[in-house]
Amino acid sequence: MTLPAAITPTNKADRALLAFANSAEFAARDLYAVAASVSAFSKEEQVVLIGFHDHHRAAAQALAGMAGSAATNERSDAVFNAFRGRIMGNDKNAIYDTLRELENTLASTHLSLVGTLEGTGAAALVASILNVQARQAATLALLAGRTFAEALTNGAAALTIGTGT
């Protein structure tokens, strides 16, 4: 029996990509912190938002572990500013929609990373984050009152690596 090759390590280009993902995840963490502080949300809804906040923080930290010294461990302001202006007011569904767009954008970005990374260990980590963020996007669609068909769809483009837009 012949088995596939063992897990391959990251190279320098991989670590740069993982560092970018690390900063995008910290931006998502901060955006959820803003959303959780919006008074329109009930305590139960805030628990969900804080839960997703924690997931992004965990993802950022895991990516930092793979990126090593390349990781900045700081949020991408470009990603943060692209969504921040729409997380305010009393329209909860609008905020859920914005967060869904954020999750779908990150899911598309991670998907493109899975197809780019040379290191299979790093690709596996990103794939495991991608699966969670797809779930979070679908959840937010349902919370916003979207149809189940919309929850199954990701129309967001991936972030451009380097600029974060």
Next chain:
Amino acid sequence: MNRYSRRHVLRLSGLGAAGVLLAACGKQAGVEESKNVKSVGVLPETDGLASVEVTDIVLLRTAASLEYNAIDTYDAALSLGVFAGAFAAVGDIAKRLRDDHRGHADAINGLVTKLGGQPFTCSNPRLNEIYISPALALITDTDTEDPGLDVLVLAHALENLAAQTYQSFVTLLSDKALREAAMTIGQDEARHATVLARALQPGLQFILPSINADTGKPNIAAVPGAFGPLTPILVTVGPVNADGTRSSLTLETPSLNSLAYDSVLCA
């Protein structure tokens, strides 16, 4: 006077005994050589295991087989007519998810063909045998209290299994483009599981992990953690047994004994 000392006699008798022993272990004249391992009785002839290789094609064929497991399960569920009453809306979801799986199977088999492999167009026989058939037998048992709910629980578990399988294949596929193609579908399966989790548990309870206050067991969670798990999936379905418990099945991602190798064919 004796020419042989006591020591000399002992040495000669030791040599003699060793010679007899060696002669007994060696080939004997007139006795036909046997292919069997030296043993008491006769062992049957064996062909040995086929030499197999876990290639990208094998992994993709396995993924396609899993898609057919899902298609068949949704078809079976729809034919049972269990999506009524509280689960009336789930029928539409089941049809959409089944159609998605058909699309996934076609896409995966398209990649198999492109790589020079033979498309796999039926459900995984091993997974059918150990997971799907036993689960459906329990669900269709006449004593099962709520078959509609149980079908939904099984479908949710299968979607999670599919999401986990694609995720686990990322480290096994040798081609980066195939990893991306796998996760394009893998994230679809994760979304399927989320929609079914909501159907199983309305309100906000379906989202994060929680404990059922009545049973003390974990509730279904659409988002079970920060990272996609690769852990076994417990499915509890069917009638209540004499001891007050229900049967559980543990679903795991395909392993070496359930891959769709080139030699595995659809009946």
